Amino acid sequence: MTLMTLRQALRHLSDEGLIVQRAGKGTYVAPPHLAYRLGPLRNLADDLREQGLEVQTRVLDQALRRPPPPVAVLLGAPALRLERVRAFAGRPAVHQVSWVRKPFGNRIRAADFATASLYLTLADAGVAVARASETIRPAVLEEELAGHLHAEVGTPVFVSERITYSLDDTPVVADRAVILGEMMEIRATRAASGLSLTWSDVAAEVVPRRQP
Template sequence: MIDKNSPLPIYAQLEEQIKERIESGNLKPGDGLPSEREYCERYGISRMTVRQAINNLVNDGYLRREKGKGTYVAEKKLEQQLQGLTSFTEDMKARGMEPSSTLLHFEIVPAPESIAQLLSVGQHEPVYRIRRIRLADGKPMALETSHIPANLVPGLTPDIVAGSLYQYIEERLRYPIDHSNQVIESAAAGEMESRHLSIPAGCPILLIQRDTFLKDGTPIETVKSAYRADRYKFVTTIRR
């Protein structure tokens, strides 16, 4: 029920009720919510009040809107700690999820100037260009484009990159991966991200640029990833 005499605003009461149903499991990911009109009639409140509660829950990641369809309970976001360098495969397995990849492109190309600088190779030296959709339990999580020096990492094949690239580098080639530099920023999904991640164009995504290095400082990979912002979030501990 809504207590109109409560000091807690009506929109906040409705927000808490919906959130409680989600957290208790009464509303599950993918379930549709009643329309704004139904909430208005059920509680005798204004549409503006209902809209504010729904907007807050969308912004907090509890709900998602589908244009022309309605409002649905969102999938719970996966958290990735920003401590420790792990591959996508390692990260998903640590969560008890089944990682997989859909390989879109695998080719050796002359290194463009920008990629050559990041990998410390000569311009036009051969590099692998690998584009994959990364999935967890069969659901698309990220669109990833990697560049790797072909002379440094010989023998890559589509079958190898279908699994864990880091595992191949460390266990087969015996190269010790040491650290990476990573930049994360927000962006809107373009046509390519929309198509491969099954999200509408313009939806928020997390863009990640990661440059990975061996123990001796040699660059081993530069990768750009577009993560679904409705399914992924990054957390870190900051100490004073």
């Protein structure tokens, strides 16, 4: 095989999204492009497992703490802080911090969230969730999270911020997830009811709202 033929083959594989070429570093097999689904109100890890991925969760923090002011206004203080890193396809891909309102957080603070779903654990504790509002925006990876995700500062990411409400419209969980952009794409199923997408005039923000 000539050098020109090899370059053409690599270019074709790159165009097909099967490999990634990084200047000065080499050529790598492209990571799987998995879906972050906007429709169902459930755990991200459950979505990934349904797509055939084995998901590993590492819990970094699980304790009652004082949330940042915007979360404290919403949930009160203190609240249960749950910090996790999700890994799949052989690498960390999602950093997630979930704040749970204290009365509900006290019911679930002893759960093993390395294996348990937050939503299912809340349900088992008698806390029914009804809807969530979520904002997803593009961003770049900041230094404080680069080590957790084993990626360079400035790497493209999605930032998801979600508020989950109980049946009586009480805010239960405030969640922030930082997702490596090269590992995930966003998909939505549009229907006459159940999910609406609002595109903001501000650069590339998507605000999905679940209808009560």
